[in-house]
Amino acid sequence: MQRALDDAKVPLSWMPEQWQQVMVDLGQPRYRGQQGFEWIWQHAVDDYDQILVWPKTLRQLMQQRYPFQRLRSETVQEAADTTTKILFRLADQQRVETVVLPHAYGTSICVSSQVGCNLGCTFCASGLLGRTRNLNAGEILDQVVMASRLMPASMPPISRVDLMGIGEPLDNYQEVVRFIRLIHQPQGLNLGYRHITLSTSGLVPAIYRLADEDLPVTLAVSLHAPNNALRSRLMPINRAYPLEKLMPAARHYSEQTGRRVTFEYAMLRDVNDSLETARELADLLAGWSCHVNLIPWNPVPEEPFQPSPMMRVRSFRDIVQQNAISCTIRKELGQEIDAACGQLRHREEADHRSEGIRQFAPGISENGEPG
Ligand code: SF4
Numbered sequence: 001m002q003r004a005l006d007d008a009k010v011p012l013s014w015m016p017e018q019w020q021q022v023m024v025d026l027g028q029p030r031y032r033g034q035q036g037f038e039w040i041w042q043h044a045v046d047d048y049d050q051i052l053v054w055p056k057t058l059r060q061l062m063q064q065r066y067p068f069q070r071l072r073s074e075t076v077q078e079a080a081d082t083t084t085k086i087l088f089r090l091a092d093q094q095r096v097e098t099v100v101l102p103h104a105y106g107t108s109i110c111v112s113s114q115v116g117c118n119l120g121c122t123f124c125a126s127g128l129l130g131r132t133r134n135l136n137a138g139e140i141l142d143q144v145v146m147a148s149r150l151m152p153a154s155m156p157p158i159s160r161v162d163l164m165g166i167g168e169p170l171d172n173y174q175e176v177v178r179f180i181r182l183i184h185q186p187q188g189l190n191l192g193y194r195h196i197t198l199s200t201s202g203l204v205p206a207i208y209r210l211a212d213e214d215l216p217v218t219l220a221v222s223l224h225a226p227n228n229a230l231r232s233r234l235m236p237i238n239r240a241y242p243l244e245k246l247m248p249a250a251r252h253y254s255e256q257t258g259r260r261v262t263f264e265y266a267m268l269r270d271v272n273d274s275l276e277t278a279r280e281l282a283d284l285l286a287g288w289s290c291h292v293n294l295i296p297w298n299p300v301p302e303e304p305f306q307p308s309p310m311m312r313v314r315s316f317r318d319i320v321q322q323n324a325i326s327c328t329i330r331k332e333l334g335q336e337i338d339a340a341c342g343q344l345r346h347r348e349e350a351d352h353r354s355e356g357i358r359q360f361a362p363g364i365s366e367n368g369e370p371g
Contacts, residue, residue, distance in 0.1 A: 015182065019037045083100065085334065086099075097165065100158065123224075144158060
């Protein structure tokens with residue numbers, strides 16, 4: 001019941017059937033709901049008054065009963081390579097950020113799913129103050145629509161979405177799954193599931209649940225260490241879901257969906273970047289059809305970690321590859337504009353020492369794959 005009430009208040013989170021039901025409840029033809037959904041997502045109207053195919057009385061009625069507000073951009077930064085970072089302000093004045101990235105294959109976007117995060121990874125300041133709230137599905141989707149308006153006109157349309165910004169997507173399971181279904185709607189943005197990557201720190205029960213949703217999105221697991229002692233030190237979630245639980249869950253996801261799982265590995269100098277650790281990682285992943293994405297660390301003053309030297313990163317990659325595991329180094333984009341998710345927000349809120357640093361920049365792998 002609570003779910004239904006919440007939905008009723010958030011038109012941007014409505015599925016097409018809900019739009020149609022609202023119209024029926026208002027004594028309107030069902031197709032008006034279809035029109036509403038299309039004009040919100042394909043025409044990106046700012047209010048009901050811009051839905052020109054609706055009669056004026058309906059526009060006024062909807063405005064009275066179901067007002068909505070699109071995300072507002074507070075700051076937009078564009079790098080020389082056209083990587084664009086946007087700080088959005090939500091209706092309740094919370095802020096999240098979104099990054100649009102140029103690739104050889106087109107344009108991708110990295111969206112946030114929560115304001116802050118409760119998981120407390122030691123390399124990520126998002127966990128310092130914890131999660132303020134979850135984003136609803138409409139707020140996640142609106143990042144894509146509003147960023148499309150704000151990104152440089154020279155960029156091709158967004159063709160990939162990475163749930164890799166601030167927050168743990170699987171800690172906001174219902175809204176994230178709803179977002180994935182919403183963005184896939186043919187009457188909306190019509191994005192294929194295979195063009196979506198969901199990055200998780202390893203919430204094992206939610207990985208199993210997601211595998212059963214019939215949503216074949218790519219799963220990216222933030223691994224960062226090949227053994228429990230080191231991983232628990234970096235990621236407290238590993239104490240609840242150690243590698244003996246996480247790896248079978250990731251394998252199950254891969255088998256169930258037919259999608260190759262990506263393991264993300266931030267390269268932290270003298271922490272997880274030894275060649276012995278590379279061999280341990282190769283042993284852990286032996287026999288898998290998976291991909292390892294090595295992420296050059298993007299240092300920030302508040303954190304104790306340093307980036308691994310690039311020569312070390314390459315040697316690490318070589319060892320993993322020699323063990324027949326696909327492994328690439330992420331190419332960083334938009335370095336000069338705080339492109340790592342959360343850095344812009346963090347800088348803007350530095351006076352309050354707010355949460356919100358996702359330390360690694362979204363980017364592309366050496367082979368051009370989204371990273
Ligand atoms: S890395 Fe991800 S899961 Fe970990 S604290 Fe940061 S946002 Fe949360």
